[in-house]
Amino acid sequence: MTDTEDEDSPQTKPRRTHFRRSDGPKLTPDAASRQGAVTKLAFEMLGKDGAIAYLNLDSESLGGRPLDLATASVDGLKRVESDLAARRAGVGA
Incomplete structure (x- = not known):
């Protein structure tokens, strides 16, 4: 940096924000669909x-x-849907 430049000068490039990608497993389209369906229902x-x-x-x-x-x-989705239905009916809530 020269004497005529300061940290806030317009010539200083702004810092970029970098997002890390998750290294975890990705959901399959079917799994994502089930996740969306159960979330919406709940x-x-x-x-x-x-x-x-x-x-x-x-x-x-x-x-x-x-x-x-x-x-x-x-099968897991069906079990959770049944559990939610039972809760709505007041059984096992």
Whole structure:
């Protein structure tokens, strides 16, 4: 930097923000579809806060996190949908 340049001069290039890509596994299109479907259903049935809590906390009756189970397989999605329906009916809530 010369004496006539300062840190705030327009000639100084702004810092670029770099986003790191996740090295974690990517969801398949089918898994992403199931994740979207169960999330939408839970939000409709339980509201935002209730859905977030329900989907992300381990369920003893389901044997895991509902979001993980529904995303993993069609059978898991059906089990979570049935659990949500039972909660709506007041069974096992």
